Amino acid sequence: MGPLLELFSGLGAAGLAWGGPVAAAVDQSAAANETYALNHGHAPLAWNLAAVREAQLAAFVAPRWWLSPPCQPYTVRGASRDREDPRARALLHLLPLVARLRPEVVAMENVPGFVPSQSRGELRAALIAAGYSLHERLLCPSTLGVPMRRQRYYLVARSDTGEPHRSDFSTPLARSPTRALAGHLDPHPASVLFLPEATVRGFGYSADLVDEADPDAIVNCFTSAYGRSPLRAGSYLRDRAGVRRFSPEEVLRLLGFPEGYRFPEAMPTATRWELAGNSLAIPAVRAILAEAGVAGPPET
Ligand SMILES: C[S@@+](CC[C@H](N)C(=O)[O-])C[C@H]1O[C@@H](n2cnc3c(N)ncnc32)[C@H](O)[C@@H]1O
The missing domain is CATH 3.90.120.10 (DNA Methylase, subunit A, domain 2)
Known part of the structure; x- marks a missing residue:
């Protein structure tokens, strides 16, 4: 598969999990971008994704997109304002751009509170209308041998499979013994x-x-x-x-x-x-990508 476009890139965990080349990373946090550049050897673009134009994203040759949008609109601590929270704007702004630019794979992470949200409803509707097959689930690294709970919502949408949509929000069982x-x-x-x-x-x-x-x-x-x-x-x-x-x-x-x-x-x-x-549990990202068939099996 081709290069990755890492949106809301933060520390760059998605690129580390996915492996392979990164076409570009985008994040508006100066502190995140400084850390990203120090470790990845290239600096993210400090764009505001709530206002990014289609032509700016179309300029990248990137068949795979990863999105880690802010989670505060979907947390109790963030007042759960969903699409009314200004921090949800960037994700909602990107939906029509995804539908028009149609990368082969669009993947995303957020908190479990995203599941019942209106934003997720809009995300699903946009992707399904654009012909994507969706694979959604909750996953916690503690089920993968990591001694940390971090239950998160993951989505992998593919434009090339024609498979039925799969959503699994049951609590997964531990698959490997926990490392100390x-x-x-x-x-x-x-x-x-x-x-x-x-x-x-x-x-x-x-x-x-x-x-x-x-x-x-x-x-x-x-x-x-x-x-x-x-x-x-x-x-x-x-x-x-x-x-x-x-x-x-x-x-x-x-x-x-x-x-x-x-x-x-x-x-x-x-x-x-x-x-x-703010970052991602890399083993969980690897596991969901492998499960959705867009990357190799997770490293142990
Ligand atoms: C949940 S964190 C994602 C962290 C990332 N996955 C990582 O590996 O560290 C959300 C990120 O989105 C960025 N962000 C929030 N709103 C944004 C916007 N409108 N435009 C660009 N970046 C934004 C924040 O600076 C933050 O780094």
Whole structure:
């Protein structure tokens, strides 16, 4: 298959998962683009996808498109305003462009709250009218051996199969044994990650706390608010030295980024957490692409 057009590219997880050449990446975040350029050797285009013109996208020879649009319109934290949320505009703006430019494959990721949304209804209607076969499902990396829950909606639409549409929103069962969390941790965690005991006591039972020594530990999804919101933005770790946050590099490891992937040296930890929390679970992307028959089997 030909090159990939990576839209809402962030850190570039979709390109890493898919492999092969990337025709172009597009994202309006300067911090994401700086990190992307450092690791991928080419800079994303800093376009606003809510206003991109058809001719701008038609200029790329890219039969495969990946879209990771913002999830806030479909989350409780983001007030679930669906298509009324301005952050949903870019996805909705792209629908007629997809239908006219007709890439061979269009794939997308979002939060489970996208499933009942009107935006998904419009996405499906546009793709079906343009002759695509849809493969939709929820998938969590914890079912693929990753010690992290990050249940997400995935769509792979193909223009070349004529197959019936498939949507599966049941909870999948674990397919492989979970790898130990300990193997994803920094050997020398930075002292700034540790929390004062009083803060930990203040959490009571509301924080999700996992133990480094627990071979079955599974962390909860890290969101872009990790480090900013004390609760429901990701797990904390208890190790021999105390209770701490996971480092942004540990979050990337849990998302399946390669070991050499790095943030710009001067980038603050809060920005790193935000970018990592916005990104994709690479093993889950590989699995859905393999299942839809547009890439090889997922790496183990
Ligand atoms: C959920 S994140 C996707 C992250 C990406 N998949 C990754 O590997 O890190 C959404 C991304 O869309 C970008 N974005 C949001 N609205 C945009 C717009 N209107 N135009 C371009 N990029 C946008 C954000 O900057 C953010 O990086």
